[in-house]
Amino acid sequence: MSFAEISSIGEFGLIERIRRAAPSAASLRVGIGDDCAAQAPVPAELLLTTTDMLIEEVHFRRAWTDLHRLGRKSVSVNISDIAAMGGAPKTLFLALGLPSAMTVAEVDEFAAGFLEAAAEYGAVLAGGDTCRSPGPLLICVTAQGAVPEMQLVSRAGAREGEAVYVSGTLGDSALALRMLQKGQTPCAAIAGRHHDPRARTELGRALAEGGIASAMIDVSDGLLADLGHILKASGVGALLDEESLPLSSSFREAFVADPEVLQLALSGGEDYELLFCTPPHKEGEIAALSAALSLPLTRIGEIRPPSEGFSLRHRDGSSRPVGSKGFSHFNAG
């Protein structure tokens, strides 16, 4: 570990350092260190591309996370978008804006987390950009993946009468964030969901390959907002059942102490679970998949005619229409 300032090795030294740490891949004709990465296309597979910016003090605080987990998270949140289309991740591009006080050891720590997570997902770092930032640490990751042409799952395929499912549990990440904002210390399980979320790549591929999901999205803006995106793209309505939301034991404890916490499972965001729709006759396959992946897959509602809009059935049996309740930059939600 070197604690020298980045200026001692310079921009090209830094790129060379990351290049040496990154494994190469046979699919890359040209990798890190040229004007572009060059890759041979995969025949009969669609190229998937997504990009996300993570900005210090907006998306993360360095007081709350270490750089290794931040590196991991910046990979996972991007690859989650690949999973949500049914794809397998292939390549990553990393643009970094580094504050002048950041050390080489800190960049190494971030890069180690980034490369560790990339390897877990079977993706390789293929290029990027490094520059100095006048203030916040800036991270912009672009992920590329592939999906067989007939297996692509968009947001637009949901049909009336289908069931709505979500993987894992909801609200844990938002609960951790709320506790941190209040100066409390979330337990490791909850904190891990916020600082080191896992993209559901195996599930996404299985749902696509088996023709199980008709429409899919990852829960990044919050359940209500993200289901809203599917409904809008598909031109349908939905009835969501509050009672059936999958909640972790830590989340249930917090919910018992303060019922308002339930809003975090509905609108908190950053769950990175997969939310998908499926025809009723596929529900047996979903149970088998859940067992095979040791991952809860929970039916939380159904797709309704567009005329019925989007509503939420409460625990007391009453229903109310859903507004825009997810996380959005620039407004209160």
Next chain:
Amino acid sequence: MSFAEISSIGEFGLIERIRRAAPSAASLRVGIGDDCAAQAPVPAELLLTTTDMLIEEVHFRRAWTDLHRLGRKSVSVNISDIAAMGGAPKTLFLALGLPSAMTVAEVDEFAAGFLEAAAEYGAVLAGGDTCRSPGPLLICVTAQGAVPEMQLVSRAGAREGEAVYVSGTLGDSALALRMLQKGQTPCAAIAGRHHDPRARTELGRALAEGGIASAMIDVSDGLLADLGHILKASGVGALLDEESLPLSSSFREAFVADPEVLQLALSGGEDYELLFCTPPHKEGEIAALSAALSLPLTRIGEIRPPSEGFSLRHRDGSSRPVGSKGFSHFNAG
């Protein structure tokens, strides 16, 4: 034009606004507004990908440029990397971090410049990310292009005895920047080279298609640094001829007044011209290409054995070894 604050339309309103302004493309299976863009691969063509971050106060100042030209520049500097591999640009991804004071009209102005330049290069906006920035305006663009498999031009193909060529003129962009930093007003021609550079896509394709360039790079860090990148990747040396550097008439005027200005042509950066190597028997084709494109292509040196290193022949006939003289983030060069 709306002068409403961005918060009044929200993140999804902003994305929808940009989506409506962006043309669609037949090659895009899924465009803006899903988790990923999805594209069918081009058979027998390599996928080229490059990403660049532009940070306010590091890469640009809003006092010196308008947002329309900034939108254009953020496209061109990325596509320049595609051109430098011999590729044709296809798709763009735009991640924006927007300061809270920025208005919808300002985002529209940026997006109009971005989409105008994209259309000129034959590229489409296929996705992105928008979020708020706690301070500077942040722009991260990822560009994808394609090049026929046998036509890829990397930095690594330069061979002893080849000629070194550069397109256009050198130093204009850096001269404009230096004048702005001194509070002077550069003439329109010089200012345009800095604020609205043009990626040399037609030239890059022609050099690749004709098998003319053996190695190529775009001049973004400065002539000496970028030729240094080619030499390192190719394992060769070079002798560069200072007398032959192509200089614009505006640049020559400044050079007559202050001979120190020549450093800007050698090390200034942001020229976005193509620097390439070519075997001697191709020089006739280069002259024809220059005439066809109405673009100066100037022989500025030759590739030498690795043992001779990298040196610069001055106007008085003397030669000196070249150090690291281009632009690098984090150090003085």
